[in-house]
Each structure stands twice: as structure tokens, then as C-alpha cells.
Amino acid sequence: MAMIEGLAQFIQHPASMDRKVRELCIRSILDTMGAMVLGSRTPVVNRALKLMPLSGRATVAGVGQGFGARDAAFLNGVSGHELELDDTSSSNLGHPTVAVLPTLLALGEEQDCSGADLLQAFAVATEVECKLGRVCARALHERGWHASSVTGVVGAAAGAAYLLGLNREQIENCLGLAASMASGVRENFGTDAKSVHIGKAAADGVLAALLAREGYTASHTALDGKEGYLYEYTGQRFAPLPGEWYRGLGQPYDIASPGFAIKQYPSCxxxxxxxxxxxxxxxxxxxxxxxxxxxxxxxxxxxxxxxxxxxxxxxxxxxxxxxxxxxxxxxxxxxxxxxxxxxxxxxxxxxxxxxxxxxxxxxxxxxxxxxxxxxxxxxxxxxxxxxxxxxxxIYPVGHLTDPISDRALEEKFLRCTAPVLGEARGQDLYRMLRDLECTSVAALMRQTLPI
CATH class of the missing domain: 3.30.1330.120 (2-methylcitrate dehydratase PrpD)
Structure with missing residues (x-):
């Protein structure tokens, strides 16, 4: 089985999420939304806004509405990563949530998706990028790629495909298209370009899914073929992967084992x-x-x-x-x-x-x-x-072996959102995120804007 075929099967029929997985997904979404709101006030986002026309219905957190989905995903990706406050994953040696969440927020808002839809799409997206990362992230890292964006774009495309309800062929084409969009070199760390990597991954996740929905084709061996993503980005041959790898998708979800780490500090x-x-x-x-x-x-x-x-x-x-x-x-x-x-x-x-x-x-x-x-x-x-x-x-504070408390997570969130939204509005956004499955993506994004 080609990797894309195995991933597509999981995307169409994802493993069920237990309470622990749902709670961990909500914590990561909540944490990154806080970083996104605070990051919206950074110079790098303000400069990018000059290039983004108002041409749609999507929201840029902390900024405003009326953006196209791709542009909103790009800007929210940049703002969510710019301050280095977003969570990390050992599996993909990088930042799992911020590379995929902006894609899902932009499309979810345009498609009038529920918070429950968003939660499931997020679990799918992070599972694909992190299980892919377990295969190749170390080799990507050794060759100087920014693994967060190289694996992240595939995860973002996977989550977008789920939200849009693409059929099997469209999903496979979506992942193949995303394979050709991966990029981001670590030589750019310490500059504005690092956040652009994430914004591009999120925006390209939107684009790959929309192109696939319109009938664009891609090779179904674009990930693990002779001249595919895995070989060209790592210089190594990983195929064929054993059947156990595909059956392991969501069994358990990577967010629960080994888990993501929520940051205390705005640093690498x-x-x-x-x-x-x-x-x-x-x-x-x-x-x-x-x-x-x-x-x-x-x-x-x-x-x-x-x-x-x-x-x-x-x-x-x-x-x-x-x-x-x-x-x-x-x-x-x-x-x-x-x-x-x-x-x-x-x-x-x-x-x-x-x-x-x-x-x-x-x-x-x-x-x-x-x-x-x-x-x-x-x-x-x-x-x-x-x-x-x-x-x-062995592990940082914030890892599942030494997690930050719900109280500390709330304090971090409010410290990020209060300067932009005010204390009361930030608290309302926090409560809405904690009860994510009972709201809509559109309502959620409206709450990210200052009055």
C-alpha cells in the first residue's frame, strides 16, 4: 500500500477519540489560539497585512474579518508561531498545532463547521503530520529542513480534506499536491522567515484541498515513490512501510502518546x-x-x-x-x-x-x-x-510527563489575549474554547476580535 492510500483511508475513517484525546486536543487548540491573538500585534504580521486583500469570509484572529481562506490561514499561521509560544511535538521535531490549526479555522469558518468538526479535523491533521514525522522528521532535521513546515503542510492538507468531506480519490490527490508544497530551511531560524514557513504550510494546506476538490490530480506515490517526498527531502528510502504503521494511525493518537509539550517560554x-x-x-x-x-x-x-x-x-x-x-x-x-x-x-x-x-x-x-x-x-x-x-x-515542563496545570494554562492564555482583547473578552474566549464542541468555528473566530 502506498503511504498516501493508507493516510487517505484514515482521513476518511479516523479512529475514535476518547476523553483524554479530546481534552488534549482542546488544550493545544486553546494554547495556540492564545499565541495567535498576541502574535497578531507583531510587526511581521502588520507588514504582511499590507499584502492581503479583503476577499472572503475568514477571520484573522486579533485583526478582523473578510479575508480569503488562504490569506487568513497564512496570517494566523505567522501570528501563532511568531512569538514561539506554540506547542511542540517530539514526533515531528517541531510545532504540530500551529502548522495545521490556521488551515482548519479558515476553512471551518467558510464552511460553517461546528466546534466538534474542528476538533475531529484537528485530531486527524496532527495525527497525520506527527505519524509522518515519526518516519522522517529526524532525517529532515539532519538535512536542515524545518520539519514543522515540511510535515505540517501534509497534516494541514489532511485536516482540510476531512473538513471539506473530500472523497477517497480527492483526498489522495490532496496529499499528493501537498507533498509538492513542503518547504522551509532551518538556515532562516532567528529571522522573520521562520514564521513564514508556518504561514505557508497552513495556506498551502487550504490550497491543496481546494485544488483537489476542483479535480486537480497528483501522484498517489508522491510521498513514498522513487522520486517522492520522503526520498527527495531526506535522501533516504523508507518504503514500503509495514502494515502495522497504517493500522497504528490513531491507535493511539500521537497527541496522547508520546504527546505534545505546551510551552512555558516564548523560545525555541x-x-x-x-x-x-x-x-x-x-x-x-x-x-x-x-x-x-x-x-x-x-x-x-x-x-x-x-x-x-x-x-x-x-x-x-x-x-x-x-x-x-x-x-x-x-x-x-x-x-x-x-x-x-x-x-x-x-x-x-x-x-x-x-x-x-x-x-x-x-x-x-x-x-x-x-x-x-x-x-x-x-x-x-x-x-x-x-x-x-x-x-x-529528560523532558521539559509542559510535556505529558510534567504537564502544566489547567490553572497555569488559563493564566498563560489570558496573558496572551488580555493585551489585545481585554480581560473580560479573553475570559469569554477561554470559556468558549474549553467548551469547543458546543460552539461553531464562526462564533469562535468572532470572539478572537477586539470590540
Whole structure:
């Protein structure tokens, strides 16, 4: 069986979702919607808005209505990812929700879908992108692709195909079209282009599904054929996959095992384990910035490939600096986007911590099972008086093994939405998302707009 055929079968007849899967889907949708609303006020979104005509019925969260579905998906994808507040997945070594949710919101609004439809489409979309990621994300990562967008566009197309009710042939063509739309190079990390990767993946998910509905064709071996997606993007041959792989779709859903991680900090996920490990050490030993001689951070090759700007000069670069994240914590500053600015980065106390934080390659963390993502972080702190402390973080706070509470998730959501919507409207949006299956996508999107 070709991969596209197996995926299409799942998309038409997805596995049932139990209560745990539904709750996890709602948490991820809710979390990313908060990031989307706050991200709508960023300069990168404001610049993109100048290029997007009002030509449809879709909503850009925090901005307004009347956009075409593709443009709304693009803008919501950019805004949802721009501040690095969106969740992550070890299976696709990237961001599962933000690459697909904007597609589903745009089409769901245009198609007048229910919240229940959205929830099922989201489960389908993330399952396809993450199970595909389990096959190829590591190889994509090694070759310098942004795995979030390369697997994300296929997931977005899958969710769109489900929402539109495409038939089997149309679904297969939709996935084949999406295979030719994948893109995003990691060399662009630390710049505006990283968020464009996600916006493009979401917009192309819309386009692939609409083209397929209109009768556009694509190869049914576009994913795993001789010159298909898997080989061309990874340089490796994965086909044929065993039948167990296809039967494993939704059994269990990837969002439940190994699960997604909801972020505490607006920074690259490869910084999080290291920062959490440092926090663990501080809570045990009450560290003071002026006493620290060195912070040694040992990471896998995969994590180090993402941390491209350890000595940041801009807010975008600071998202990829472990030293900057630790410096915010040590100096008592809020780790939220407002502090990702040169005025903070170049303060002497911040520069001191950045300067004593050093990253090292730990070969023991390479090649671990895919469930572990980029692998653990081992952090050692050496004080000026010679004392040393060290610890290891296997998973970050926010992972299913160490989840953030519902209260903490609500607080994060309101901190993201209140500056744009106001406290009361943000709370109403939160309640609507918590009760997602009892609303419509159109009503949900109206609630994302300031009065």
C-alpha cells in the first residue's frame, strides 16, 4: 500500500477519540489560539497585512474579518508561531498545532463547521503530520529542513480534506499536491522567515484541498515513490512501510502518546529542557548570578543545530539562546515577548549570564528513540568559589510527563489575549474554547476580535 492510500483511508475513517484525546486536543487548540491573538500585534504580521486583500469570509484572529481562506490561514499561521509560544511535538521535531490549526479555522469558518468538526479535523491533521514525522522528521532535521513546515503542510492538507468531506480519490490527490508544497530551511531560524514557513504550510494546506476538490490530480506515490517526498527531502528510502504503521494511525493518537509539550517560554523548544534544569538547580541551591563562573549545557546534535544564536543581538535571535533564557530567570524578569528586545539583551547583567553559558555536544543524547525528541539536557553550574552542581532534564515542563496545570494554562492564555482583547473578552474566549464542541468555528473566530 502506498503511504498516501493508507493516510487517505484514515482521513476518511479516523479512529475514535476518547476523553483524554479530546481534552488534549482542546488544550493545544486553546494554547495556540492564545499565541495567535498576541502574535497578531507583531510587526511581521502588520507588514504582511499590507499584502492581503479583503476577499472572503475568514477571520484573522486579533485583526478582523473578510479575508480569503488562504490569506487568513497564512496570517494566523505567522501570528501563532511568531512569538514561539506554540506547542511542540517530539514526533515531528517541531510545532504540530500551529502548522495545521490556521488551515482548519479558515476553512471551518467558510464552511460553517461546528466546534466538534474542528476538533475531529484537528485530531486527524496532527495525527497525520506527527505519524509522518515519526518516519522522517529526524532525517529532515539532519538535512536542515524545518520539519514543522515540511510535515505540517501534509497534516494541514489532511485536516482540510476531512473538513471539506473530500472523497477517497480527492483526498489522495490532496496529499499528493501537498507533498509538492513542503518547504522551509532551518538556515532562516532567528529571522522573520521562520514564521513564514508556518504561514505557508497552513495556506498551502487550504490550497491543496481546494485544488483537489476542483479535480486537480497528483501522484498517489508522491510521498513514498522513487522520486517522492520522503526520498527527495531526506535522501533516504523508507518504503514500503509495514502494515502495522497504517493500522497504528490513531491507535493511539500521537497527541496522547508520546504527546505534545505546551510551552512555558516564548523560545525555541530546544532551550526549554536546559532552562528547566537550571531552574531545578536554583530551587535546590539558591543560585545568585554574581556567584556563577560557568553554566555548562550539554545537548544532542539535534538540539544544537537549532540553537543558532547563543549570543543574540535581536529579539528573534534571543529565542534561540539558552543563556538569554537563563538570564531572564536569574534577573527576575518576565520570560514573555516584551522582554525580547535589545534594551534587555544588552544590559550588563544579561550579557554576563549569556557570556558564562556555554553549549557542548553530548553524544550520548544522539540517536535516542523518537519519543524523546531532541533529547535531554544536562546542566552543570560552577560557582566562583569552586562549588559545582549539576542535573539532567529528560523532558521539559509542559510535556505529558510534567504537564502544566489547567490553572497555569488559563493564566498563560489570558496573558496572551488580555493585551489585545481585554480581560473580560479573553475570559469569554477561554470559556468558549474549553467548551469547543458546543460552539461553531464562526462564533469562535468572532470572539478572537477586539470590540
Amino acid at each position: 523548544s530546544s532551550t526549554h529542557r536546559a532552562v528547566d534544569a537550571f531552574v531545578d538547580l536554583d530551587r535546590a541551591h539558591h543560585l545568585q548570578a554574581e556567584d556563577i563562573a560557568e553554566i555548562r549545557v550539554e545537548l544532542s546534535a539535534a538540539a544544537l543545530r537549532e540553537l543558532v544564536t547563543p549570543d543574540p543581538k535581536t529579539g528573534d535571535e534571543a529565542k534561540f539562546s539558552v543563556g538569554f533564557q537563563i538570564a531572564l530567570y536569574l534577573t527576575g524578569r518576565d520570560n514573555m515577548p516584551a522582554n525580547y528586545a535589545p534594551a534587555i539583551i544588552f544590559r550588563p547583567e544579561i550579557q554576563h549570564i549569556i557570556g558564562v553559558t556555554r553549549l557542548y555536544h553530548a553524544e550520548r543524547y544522539d540517536g535516542l528513540p523518537v519519543d524523546m525528541g531532541v533529547g535531554p539536557a544536562f546542566v552543570s553550574v560552577t560557582l566562583r568559589d569552586g562549588r559545582e552542581y549539576h542535573t539532567e532534564r
